[in-house]
Amino acid sequence: MSRVINFGAGPSALPESVLQEAALGLLDFDGTGIGIAEISHRSKQFTAFLNDVESLICTQLEVPPTHSILFTQGGGTGQFSAIVLNLLARHRLLHPDLANEDRVLDYVITGSWSKKATEEARRLGGGRVNVVVDARPYSKDAKSFDNIPPHNTYTFSPDPALIYYCENETVDGVQFSSDVSSPNSFPFHLLPQEGLLPLVADYSSSFMSRPITRLADHAVIYAGAQKNIGPAGLTIIIVRNDCLVDVDAAAKLGAIPVPISMSYKTLADGNSVYNTPPVLPIYISGLVLRRMKELGGVQYFEQLNKRKADKLYAAIQAGEDKGLFKAKVQEGSRSLMNVVFDVIGDEAKFVAGAEEKGMKAIKGHRSVGGIRISLYNAVTEEQTDAIVEYMKQFVSDTDTQGQA
Structure with a gap:
């Protein structure tokens, strides 16, 4: 069987060596004679593996002891709630006498997913949503998500219940800079300066691709x-451990009741096995994290991913210079x-030509169209070189045809 190059935005490519190892684990996990998709989530073998996965994340991201790692279902959308x-x-619990209309939820909107997160906060109620900044007015057409807004446009609340941002917008291709001195970084220096910040970051499409900027300052990071x-x-x-609160005690004071499977404290107290976790995805993720550690961790992938992106953006610029x-x-x-x-002109031809060469899933999200090439960790530099070479050839061929 011939495998193609998968540039899909998710579910995305996985390392082939990991898939081969996982296939063996489906038949026999850790010498138990039971496949990983069949074994009890409370077995000593899986419990040990889960602890190892937690350690691999903590070590590679330098997670401080003030924070806990939880594993659950629901995806980013579940975490919006x-x-x-x-x-x-x-x-x-901190402000029991405060009226709901005086509780503020701060949201930074830089793309489709942060927009959806904001809409869910409004839908749930329990507090007033403050849009700290919306990137669209600062776009080239005043309506698209194409930028990280200037720092002087952010308006944070003095004591919000949460402060939310999405570090990388999967649909729109917008990402905060990891250089805190950059004007395109998240403006940590503008946040309220007193107390433990309720800072929340959605890292779904950039998790483990590079170190997390000022991780210790976050209340919650999810992916x-x-x-x-x-x-x-x-x-x-x-x-952060101060966010592992007694949600039932809060409900008695008037807070919205939290479904038990969504309670961070319940998940933490149960070591992520209060109910059956997604065992197979945890297993494959653990294999990926082990491979990452062997290759040099997030620092290695940060450099690799930058090289890949630089090559791809250079190819886009070359095509832009030709008007294509x-x-x-x-x-x-x-x-x-x-x-x-x-692609200016025949986008369908561009997509079809890539697929003929075994490069798939490059069409943009249905809500915005265009082309989207995702360069997640499992996408190799050689595979990136292949799409770059195809883009150069497409530009050359189209330019030649236009001159004929």
Whole structure:
């Protein structure tokens, strides 16, 4: 069987060596004679493996002891709800007499997913949503998500229940810079300066692709696994321990009741096996994390991913110079993970030509169209070189035909 190059945005490519190892584990996990998809989540073998996965994340991301790692289901969309409910419960315990209309939820909107997260916060209620900044007015057409807004446009609340941002927007190809001195970085220096910040970050499409900027300052970091480290079905949450609150006590004071499977404290107290976790995705993610460690961890992949993205953006620029490609995102705000651009002219021909060469899943998200090439960790530099070479050839062929 011939495998193609998968540039899909998720579920995304996984390392072939991991898939081969996982196939063996489906038949026999850790010498038990039971496949990983069949074994009890409370068995000593799986419990040991789960602890190892937690350690691999903590070590590679340098997670401080003030934070816990949780494994659950629901994906990023499930966390849109969970972060609101858990942090409203925390805020209720801290400020029991505050009226709901005086509880503020701060949201930074830089793309489709942060927009959806904001809409879910409004739907759940329990507090007033403050849009700290919306990137669309600062776009080239005043309506698209193509930028990280200037720092002087952010308006944070003095004591919000949560402060949310999405580190990398998978649909729109927009990402905060990891350089805190960059004007395209998240403005940590503008956050309220007193107390433990209720800072929440969605890292779903960039988790484990590079170190997390100022991780210790976050209350919650969450990520669906299906971009960089595993198959769909697993959500990884890094939560500061002061956010592991008694949600039932908060409900008695008037907070919105939190479903038991969404309670961070319940998950933490149960060591992520309060109910059956997504065992198979955890197993495959663990194999990916072991491989990452052997290769040099997130620092290795940060450099690799930057090289891949630089090559791809250079190819887009070369096509743009010829009037055949158009980058969608402003310089400085461009994602290392999800590279988006338009083909000026025959986009269908471009997609078909790539598929003929075994390069698939490059069409943009249905909501925005265009081309999207995702460069997650499992996409190799050689595979990136292949799409870059195809883009150069497409530009050359089209340019020659235009001159004929």
